[in-house]
Structures are given as C-alpha cells and as structure tokens.
Amino acid sequence: MSKDAAFCLWCYLFGEGHKHGENAFTKIGFRNWKKAIQKFKEHEGGGNNSHNYARAKCFGYKDQKHNVDYVFAQKSSEMEIAYRTWLTAVVDIIRYLLGQGLAFHGHDESSQSVHRGNFLELISWYCERNEEINSVMNSNAPANNQLSSPDIQKQIINACATEVRNVILNEIGDKYFSLLIDEARDSSVKEQMSIILRFVNDDGEVIERFLCVVYVSDTCSQSLKNAIDEFFAKNGLSLSRLRGQGYDGASNMRGEFNRLKALILKENRHARYIHCFSHQLQLVVVASVSKNGYVLHFFEYLSMIVNVAGASYKMRDNLRQQQHDARVKCIEECGVLTGKRKNQEMALARAGDTRWGSHFKTILRLFQLWDVVKKSDSGSI
Known part of the structure; x- marks a missing residue:
C-alpha cells in the first residue's frame, strides 16, 4: 500500500531468477490499474508458466514433508545408510576370507548351484542370521549395486592389501632391512616377482613380511631391478637402507656382472648377497x-x-x-x-x-x- 503497487506474493518469494519471471510483479510493482484485471489474468495464465512454478515452490516450502526435494533428500540419506551397512558386511566377509587364506570364487556361482563359492555363500549365511543385513542386501539392494561382482571384490581386496602394506611399512620405519625376491609364472603364464622384506623390530625379533607380487615383462636382471626401484619409490623405501639381498641360485639373480645382485651392489655396497638357504637345502637333499x-x-x-x-x-x-x-x-x-x-x-x-x-x-x-x-x-x- 505504501508504494501504491501490486505484487505477486508467490512470484515475489520464489519467482526471482526464473527465466520466465516478470519484474512488474516482483521488483518494480504493477500500477496500471486501468488494465489490472486483464494483466492479473495474463500473469496467472495456465500450465507451466512462471507464476504457477512459483506457486508450486511456495506450497512445497509450506509442506516440506511432502516436498519432492525433501523426500529425495530423505531417500538419499536412507540409501547412504543402507549402502554403508552392506558395504561394511561385504568388507567383513572379505577380511575373513583373506585372513583364512580361502578362495573367493566357486566353479559354479549360478543361483541354482549348491555351492556358489565361499564369498557368495558367506553373504547368504550372513543375511540368514542378521535381519539388518538381509534388509539391505541381495534382492533388497539395487540390481546395479550388489557389491558382489568379481571386480568389486578385487577393488576391496586391493584396498585391504594397501592398508596391510602401510602397516608393514610403518612397522619398518627407518630401520635397515634385507630384500628377498623370487620369480615364477602364474597359471596364466605371466611372470610374477614376489617381494619380501626382512628386518628387526623394536623388540629385537627378526621379522619377515611379504609385501606384494609384482608383474614383470621378463626375468632379465634389468627388468627385475626396474620393478624393485618402482616399488621402492611408490612405497617410500630407500635403497640406501638395504643391508642384504637373498635370492636363489639363478644366473640372472646372483651373476657377478650386470646381474640383479651386481646392479644393486653398484648403488649400495652394503647390500650383501646371501644365497637362499631353502634353495641350498633343496640342492643338498637332491x-x-x-x-x-x-x-x-x-x-x-x-x-x-x-x-x-x-x-x-x-x-x-x-x-x-x-x-x-x-x-x-x-x-x-x-x-x-x-x-x-x-x-x-x-x-x-x-x-x-x-x-x-x-x-x-x-x-x-x-x-x-x-x-x-x-x-x-x-x-x-
């Protein structure tokens, strides 16, 4: 009344910024009283115009419990809680299988199979005994987010391996250590190199920790050395703290010239080579x-x-x-x-x-x- 102008409450509160908004009813104020009724009807209009858009926003604001945004936010929160619940259950199962050194997959993982593998069978066993887990897993979980595919299992396993490796590296800290390496072909005929570190812990005990298996393109000494350097750089290990290296009697490992032992000794003369005692025992038995x-x-x-x-x-x-x-x-x-x-x-x-x-x-x-x-x-x- 002080401005002698008409405003639209809905458009004034919720119409600003809308591409179809009218400044006359939101910012300036409408004063053309001779055509007021005609303009009011034109502003009200019909369908999905700016006035009705603002009106819907206003009613939604007043009744937030039935507001689409509110309901969606509530559903998102519930989905997040459910996702955390079944993710925790899957991680617990994977940690159990890793701790026991058990296989994950079965030969027949179809729904008709009697034994679908340790992983899927443990999920079923878990759901049968825990209603909270059962309510968010299997058929109650989204079809595209079951967290049971082999790829998801590998990702979680790699995450567990990274956490375990970090604990081992923290345990080593700045201590001196020895390097134990062996290479072999896996079932897919790929060359794999196992890396083990041997060190003395704070209690004076000699500890051996298996860290990882690294894929190498071939078993020549330079390829093995490059794989070791890459692993050390990735995990913050220094070759200067290496005080021993133990391999089998293969020529590519213990050769005097340009072999793995020699390549490491060129960078660190304190990394003394020791022939693997297990391999020596094997040769003695034979x-x-x-x-x-x-x-x-x-x-x-x-x-x-x-x-x-x-x-x-x-x-x-x-x-x-x-x-x-x-x-x-x-x-x-x-x-x-x-x-x-x-x-x-x-x-x-x-x-x-x-x-x-x-x-x-x-x-x-x-x-x-x-x-x-x-x-x-x-x-x-």
Whole structure:
C-alpha cells in the first residue's frame, strides 16, 4: 500500500531468477490499474508458466514433508545408510576370507548351484542370521549395486592389501632391512616377482613380511631391478637402507656382472648377497639322495617312464585316450559318481631337482595312472 503497487506474493518469494519471471510483479510493482484485471489474468495464465512454478515452490516450502526435494533428500540419506551397512558386511566377509587364506570364487556361482563359492555363500549365511543385513542386501539392494561382482571384490581386496602394506611399512620405519625376491609364472603364464622384506623390530625379533607380487615383462636382471626401484619409490623405501639381498641360485639373480645382485651392489655396497638357504637345502637333499644307489636308480627309471610316456604328442594323446576309456568303463561298471570337477584328466608330472616336492607329485601321478600307462602303446613301457 505504501508504494501504491501490486505484487505477486508467490512470484515475489520464489519467482526471482526464473527465466520466465516478470519484474512488474516482483521488483518494480504493477500500477496500471486501468488494465489490472486483464494483466492479473495474463500473469496467472495456465500450465507451466512462471507464476504457477512459483506457486508450486511456495506450497512445497509450506509442506516440506511432502516436498519432492525433501523426500529425495530423505531417500538419499536412507540409501547412504543402507549402502554403508552392506558395504561394511561385504568388507567383513572379505577380511575373513583373506585372513583364512580361502578362495573367493566357486566353479559354479549360478543361483541354482549348491555351492556358489565361499564369498557368495558367506553373504547368504550372513543375511540368514542378521535381519539388518538381509534388509539391505541381495534382492533388497539395487540390481546395479550388489557389491558382489568379481571386480568389486578385487577393488576391496586391493584396498585391504594397501592398508596391510602401510602397516608393514610403518612397522619398518627407518630401520635397515634385507630384500628377498623370487620369480615364477602364474597359471596364466605371466611372470610374477614376489617381494619380501626382512628386518628387526623394536623388540629385537627378526621379522619377515611379504609385501606384494609384482608383474614383470621378463626375468632379465634389468627388468627385475626396474620393478624393485618402482616399488621402492611408490612405497617410500630407500635403497640406501638395504643391508642384504637373498635370492636363489639363478644366473640372472646372483651373476657377478650386470646381474640383479651386481646392479644393486653398484648403488649400495652394503647390500650383501646371501644365497637362499631353502634353495641350498633343496640342492643338498637332491645331492645326498643321488648318492644312494637304490634311490638314484628308482628316480632314474621314474624319469624314463615319464619321458617315454610323454615323449611325443602321439604318445600323450594315446595316454589320454586310454585314461578316458578306463574312466568310462569304471563309470559304467562301478557306478562312479560323475559331475563337475570329478574324474578329471591327469597327466604325468616331471620331477625337478630344485623342487623336491615335485618328486612326490610325480610318484603320486604315476601310481594313479599306472594301469593306464602299462596299456598305452609307449614302446619300452
């Protein structure tokens, strides 16, 4: 009344900044009284104009419990709490499996499978005994956010590994340490290098900590050295605090010139090389057993049988066929159970001097396949 002008309350409070707003009813004030009724009707309009937009905002403000933004915020808060609940449960299960050194996946993880693997089975077991967890997991969780896919499991496992590694590095601190390394191929035929640090803790105890497995493109000394340097730089370790290096007797590791031992000694002459005692013991056992004539002849004949039976693809295929026929006959006549992971094909394993356990594996395989080996067309066998 003091300005002798008309304003629209809804547009005045909630219409500012809207692209269809009218300044006459929000900032300046409407004074054209001769056309007031016509202009009021035009301003009120219909549909989704600026006036109705401001009106909806005003009613939403007055009734916030039913406001879309309020409801969405409440739902978001509830979803966040539920997400934290089932994420905590998944992390607890993963920590348990990691602590026990158990496999995560099963051979058949479909919903019809009796055993879907340790991870999925533990989730089901957890949900059956905890209603709070059951209310936010499996069918009650969003289909695209189950936190049970192999990729999610790997991400959480890597996060756990990073936390454990940080604890170990904090335990080492500024202490001197020794480096233990070995490399081998995994099941996918990729070269992997294991890194272990050995140090003395604050209580005077000698501690060995496994840190990680690093992929290397090849096992030449320079590639191994580059992988070590990258790992040290990433985890804040200094080569100057290295006081020992222990490897097996491979030439790429302990060679005097331009091998891994030599490359590290060039940068730190205090990093003395020590031949792996386990590897030395292995060599001693093999050498001692070789002095016993009976044992020596036994393993010589064992090696000859394995070599002859697997000397060519034809002989190996013949051995597989004989094994298959024997399995089929046994299933038909003896009623042996069949199913996944049952009655699998086996091959003769070669014994290696650097791994005494391989001799036992060779004997065990030959014992299991002896009848098949005798029937195969293997010449001298």
